[in-house]
Amino acid sequence: MKGKKKIEHTKLGALVIAGVLFLVFALYMIGKNQNIFGTSITLLTVVENVNGLVPGNNVRFQGMDVGTVKSIDMANDSTIEVSLLIKRKMQEHIKKNAATIISTDGLMGNKILHIVPQDGEAGPIEEGDVLFAMEQVGTEDMLKKLDMSGDYLQKTLVNLADITNKLNKSQAIWSLLRDTMLVENINLAVDEFRLAGRKATEMAQAGNRLLRTLEEGEGLVDQVFTDTVLSANFSKSIDQILKTGEEAERVLLEAKTILNEIQEGKGAAGALLNDTLVRESLLNTIQNIESSTESFNQNMEALKHNFLLRGYFKRLEKRKAKELEELEK
Template sequence: MEKTNAQKIQLGFFVLLGTLLFVTAVYFVGKKQNMFGKQTQISAIFNNVNGLQLGNNVRYSGINAGTVKNIEMINDTTIQVDMLINSKILPHIRKNAIATISSDGLVGNMIINIMPGEGNAEPVKSGDVIQSFSRVRTDDILKTLNVTNENAAILTADLIKITKEITDGKGTIGLLLNDKEMANDLKETLNYLKITSKGTSESVANLKQLIGSLNNKNNVVGVVNDTMVAQKIKHIVFNLEKTSTGIDSVVDNLNTTILNAKQGKGAINYLSNDPKLVQKIDSTMTNINKASIQLNQNLEALKHNIFFRGYFKKQEKLKQKQIKP
């Protein structure tokens, strides 16, 4: 059955409309993927790409800056990711920028986020390799959470066991909670501790008062702390040392004298040990006494002598004149 002209026109219209929609979709997708603009390639090295695929977006500070061009595995721990960056955004990316792989939303595709680095650095050029930072993967987080949940379950089981033993009165805590007598003893002990603490506080206050009074100049310690008293005491001690030195010298001289007397040296030993000398001294003193008596008698005789009587009378008159006034 041959098609009519109207059907042919409709078919052509739908083909043209489909082609137009396809070209428009390709244009918008290509524009979003920066396929029609001027682009520059830079790279980053990762340990794990976390499911990154070719064509995924590359963002710089939250703005779409390019797409992932190539993913090449260099060795078991090094993966190189090549990125096509829009030339308009490239001057803003510095060489100290850091690339990370993250998720576009909670369940979105993996993307590369480029974060600005600290300080001022030169803009990147074609073929440069920027630094990278590998974040913790979701699988690692879930694994850690799983281990944490297992540990929490073990701790919960142990806690239930401990609380059951406490409720049954087992252990020290259970005994304290269920034994009224021990609770009363503990209460009494705390009361005694309170009384002891109060006495200790009073003792500390008294000790503080005593320490404060040590600086008072009216007590012994205060006097000792006085610099004037310290100088006087120092002077007295110095004089005592000098006096002690003089006494030592006198004692030494006295010891020497006594030693000489014991050894027969000096006049003291000679007088004490020579009886003839003592008799001579005694006889001499006797003769001196006798001579004194005779001298008095001679003077008395001179008074009665006719030649000296006038002299003695004059002397008596002078004495009487001196006595009268």
């Protein structure tokens, strides 16, 4: 009887110990954020620096917790392999071309591994797939950049202070700024620029109207360019104008040549104008002709009053008068 009780006590103790061990293991796994009550798939991501990431940290996709970090192993001197446990129900939503990046939960929280979707077509992840890490900026790099930015900002402020001091000490600049005529001149210049802008706008509008007229086929210019007959006539007219200009130029050259010859005493006209003897003889001849004409007129007037020819001249005058009356009728 006593042996039977010992066996029962032993079984009970073993059962209690097994329960306690299972409870401890479960609590440990829960503390490590392991998915012990659901199915998971294992992924692998390759990084150069884990930045404080440890097993048990959360894995997020689009802001959702989709798994945990299972293990971190050093592959070689420059590559670290991080094993991930991902919930199987999220398998269809994560693509093979997704990338990973390590960040911090808040400002001072735990490290988190983010799965970032990428552009392009790709199938869903499978057991054992490898996701590659994105290039990331660490906290130290950010602090270095902030330190450099602070140095640049300090130099800039020093330069601004120096420029301000120089401006305050410069009387020429302040006198220039206080000059009222300068303001008026600037206003006039602005008005001139505005006027020039309006003129340019008007010219552009006129050019647009001209181009629109040409495109619509209106006006003489379009007819000259499109009407073949008118274009040919226009070309002939241009040729005639050019020929007329050439003829006029030739006539002017000939006239210039004649004038030069006359001035030089060449030819008959030049001899007449430049030879004094010939000129005097010509003047005497003209005077003789004028005196002979005057004597002839006197003789004709005397014949009109002669009784022998008076009737003839009267009949001649009547005939002329009758012809004038008939012409007037």
